[in-house]
Amino acid sequence: MRLILVDLPGPKRYHFYPLALCRPIWELRCGMTSLGEKLIDKFAPADVACFVPPYMADAYREETGRVVNDPAVLAGDDLLILDARVKPDGLDVEPVGPSMAVFDGDGQCLLARIRQSDVGRLDTRSIDALVESARTTLPAGDIAVTTWEYTWELILANPDQLVRDFAAFGRRGIEGKVEQPVAIRGDHRDVYIAPGVEIHPMVVIDAAEGPVYIDEGAEVQPFTRIEGPCYIGKKTILFGTKCREGNSIGPVCRVGGEVEESIIHGYSNKYHDGFLGHAYVGQWVNLGALTTNSDLKNDYSSVEVILDGRKPIDTGSTKVGSLIGDHTKTSIGTLLNTGAYVGSMALIAATGKPLPKFIPSFAWFLEGVVTKGFGKRKLYQTAATAMGRRKMPWTPAQEAMWDAIFELTAPERNEAIKKGRRALAAQRAAM
Amino acid sequence: MASVQERVIAVTARVLGLDPAKIKPEHAFTVDLGAESVQSVELVAMFEEEFGIEMDEDEALSVQTVGEAAEYIAKVCREQGVEA
Missing domain, CATH: 2.160.10.10 (Hexapeptide repeat proteins)
Known part of the structure; x- marks a missing residue:
């Protein structure tokens, strides 16, 4: 399973400014580790890829060595896509299972679980395209997803x-x-x-x-x-x-x-x-x-x-x-x-x-x-x-x-x- | 209406607490008029306020003398369509 962390421009991104001006929200910290480390620890994925606001992609890639803003990661494996604001505590979802997606009240995708066999039905040319096709194609997940709202x-x-x-x-x-x-x-x-x-x-x-x-x-x-x-x-x-x-x-x-x-x-x-x-x-x-x-x-x-x-x-x-x-x-x-x-x-x-x-x-x-x-x-x-x-x-x-x-x-x-x-x-x- | 240079001298006198009659176009803001670094920033802000223009801070702070400031401000006014 590939974990894809997503932090793209959206209506709530500024809630985490000024800290998130120069880093993805999942690099913010709480406790001893970052929000991203907590998500990775919870789901223990085989690999991790990231989508960040385009202006910070090169700097983040250079700093972390991670795969950043590369649509190629949207195929070839089971995917668990998580918004950076998702709280791992209380998130009761198996990382691999039937495809489904959860959106918040603003229409932002909080979580999408996509079986490798379903990827072909979706538009994987970009993360935005994938999320849009998930919205219209995948069933809504019946799980509670809570999020961080402010720094x-x-x-x-x-x-x-x-x-x-x-x-x-x-x-x-x-x-x-x-x-x-x-x-x-x-x-x-x-x-x-x-x-x-x-x-x-x-x-x-x-x-x-x-x-x-x-x-x-x-x-x-x-x-x-x-x-x-x-x-x-x-x-x-x-x-x-x-x-x-x-x-x-x-x-x-x-x-x-x-x-x-x-x-x-x-x-x-x-x-x-x-x-x-x-x-x-x-x-x-x-x-x-x-x-x-x-x-x-x-x-x-x-x-x-x-x-x-x-x-x-x-x-x-x-x-x-x-x-x-x-x-x-x-x-x-x-x-x-x-x-x-x-x-x-x-x-x-x-x-x-x-x-x-x-x-x-x-x-x-x-x-x-x-x-x-x-x-x-x-x-x-x-x-x-x-x-x-x-x-x-x-x-x-x-x-x-x-x-x-x-x-x-x-x-x-x-x-x-x-x-x-x-x-x-x-x-x-x-x- | 006062010329650009007269207005530059008036603002300079006000910010640096000097007698405008003693400020000459050839005077350098720092060496001759004693402007400290923070006052240079304040001068730029007050010129912008006086003339209703926006100046590039790097260009503005590279100006050395009162006369150069008047020339630079007149140029910026023309570029920004502001009547000086």
Whole structure:
């Protein structure tokens, strides 16, 4: 059976921005692994192929080595086609069986199971054509399919998912180096310290409320307190961090200060003091010293997030921090509002006041407003420098993808720039 | 109506806090007028607001002097059909 993961442009794709601007939704994480890894683990396919928005296909293929946007994979095997948003938990479907398809209320195909013998009845010239012919040809599947709807759902589900993933991984004990005195609170069977990990003296690992998994090559420096459930990714360094419950961090992150119930993708840094709570942070982000986000409103009402620059969406939760896109950098002292959206490739120079709740991608936030700043070329140079420091290349495929993202996000950015210009002019006129 | 250059000088004076009478076309924004990098960005934004145009940030930030800025802005106004 071939598993085909699908994340094509659709009406809900922006629900996962800014994180999904530069990656398929199944690369978002919850717990110790990505959504895609969870789907693959559940169905154990012989092979996996992917369909992603065309603008990111080359970069994703280059990064993962997967078969991407190749219609040839639509024949020659039994197929299980899954939308990236499908939740594996509770999905009661055999990967191989009679052909059928399930569509959501927007007409988007969530799941299609197609026997190899039925493929000939369908149009396999493209994934869109296959889905359309499945809609008219295959019987509707009578199964419940639940989906992730917004990024903040991953944040809120992270603590429970960490507990389940720890149990599923089944690893326990200390295989790394632990320099005493280190205190482990709770059941030691709820702690796993992988080979190559270095735990310095004066570290507290509190597994009383949930398991702690510290992955290979991580380093935990003195005065760090890690509360479970928690996952510290490979080669991540914690600097005296107050690592509260519910975090998934890394790989190759450098994190200090206070972090609570947050997901931080690889190669991102929050080296210094400052609070990050109920946040989702992309790759290659740098949060300057004292960068802090609010994750709770003063009146305890549910948090609203603006994903498109216009309309606030009620999250239904009183705890949502910030969504921060890949390659974004914040200056010292940046204050992020509750439910803040900070796009990808943005540069924030703080003014001391909380930022607006929506900062578009590629924005240069200077003097309290969104500006064109020094343009995307300068941002690319910074990205290449940051990646080079970790021996990772900035490639033409990535640049082409980011050029496409620049165009994709232009409407909300241009609107914010115009608003910023008017605000600056008004400030100057008042001086 | 003020010329493009007069308007450029007026905006420059306002953003950099200078006396417009002392700003000359040959003055470089950074070396002679002391514009810092953030102020350069602000100057571009204020020129766009003043003239109602959109400038390419790379081209705009490569302009060195007040006179060059006036020439560049006049060109952009022509290209974008804006009366300067």
